[in-house]
Amino acid sequence: MSGHSKWSTIKHRKAAQDAKRGKAFTKIIKELTIAARIGGSDLDANPRLRTAVANAKSQSMPKDNIDRAIKKGAGELDGVIFEEIIYEGYGPHNVAIIVEVMTDNRNRSIASVRHAFSICNGNLGSANSVQYMFDRQGSILVDNTVIDEDRLTELILEAGAEDLNTENPDAFQIITAPADFDTVRSYLEENGVAMLSAEVIWNPQNRIEIDNYKKAEQVIKLIDLLEEDDDVNSVHSNFDISESVMAELG
Numbered sequence: 001m002s003g004h005s006k007w008s009t010i011k012h013r014k015a016a017q018d019a020k021r022g023k024a025f026t027k028i029i030k031e032l033t034i035a036a037r038i039g040g041s042d043l044d045a046n047p048r049l050r051t052a053v054a055n056a057k058s059q060s061m062p063k064d065n066i067d068r069a070i071k072k073g074a075g076e077l078d079g080v081i082f083e084e085i086i087y088e089g090y091g092p093h094n095v096a097i098i099v100e101v102m103t104d105n106r107n108r109s110i111a112s113v114r115h116a117f118s119i120c121n122g123n124l125g126s127a128n129s130v131q132y133m134f135d136r137q138g139s140i141l142v143d144n145t146v147i148d149e150d151r152l153t154e155l156i157l158e159a160g161a162e163d164l165n166t167e168n169p170d171a172f173q174i175i176t177a178p179a180d181f182d183t184v185r186s187y188l189e190e191n192g193v194a195m196l197s198a199e200v201i202w203n204p205q206n207r208i209e210i211d212n213y214k215k216a217e218q219v220i221k222l223i224d225l226l227e228e229d230d231d232v233n234s235v236h237s238n239f240d241i242s243e244s245v246m247a248e249l250g
Contacts, residue, residue, distance in 0.1 A: 027102070049070070058195055089125040089129065097130070109229075137203045152174075160183060209242055210241050
């Protein structure tokens with residue numbers, strides 16, 4: 001299945017754990033603010049904001065928090081101005097990594113990201129140094145206990161999705177072309193399908209399989225460091241883990 005890896009399963013589980021903490025709210029608020037700043041506060045005219053609001057609701061964010069973030073982004077309230085930055089580089093063992101940042105301090109962010117790469121034997125690269133190895137695609141996660149595969153398949157075919165990944169034990173992953181992402185997400189919403197998350201991701205064209213436990217630990221350490229940074233919104237890489245190493249990682 002396009003976009004699937006054993007590491008992605010680990011990441012989805014980790015994301016579910018993160019949602020129980022406060023960091024998920026921080027990321028969502030930043031996305032709401034940026035989406036409103038770029039496209040305005042009208043949900044009907046701003047697909048990115050519609051997605052951000054849907055994600056906020058899926059995480060049970062209070063309506064007041066959502067409205068306040070949108071108003072700040074649209075300039076209706078005073079607030080911090082965030083900008084989006086993409087950093088690229090190579091981690092240990094030549095693993096390509098893309099880091100998406102939302103920050104109010106560009107200097108702080110670049111210093112933090114560079115430090116993480118440096119202490120993990122990686123190298124921060126220039127713009128487009130690894131982006132060419134990835135494709136953009138929509139990714140929507142749906143709890144596989146709330147809808148059966150046949151019904152979801154029927155819905156996403158009607159909506160124009162590209163693929164359905166059923167290998168993740170915790171969720172179905174719906175894959176879309178970037179241009180169709182909001183249409184598919186909106187169609188699922190209209191049909192009462194609750195989504196765990198909806199985002200446009202960087203999907204690697206090819207993956208590097210790590211078949212050594214220590215090497216896998218080194219790559220995971222860098223990704224964890226990056227994801228723990230409050231300015232980092234998402235991290236994408238082209239590495240996968242062999243079955244034997246997965247067993248060791250538990």
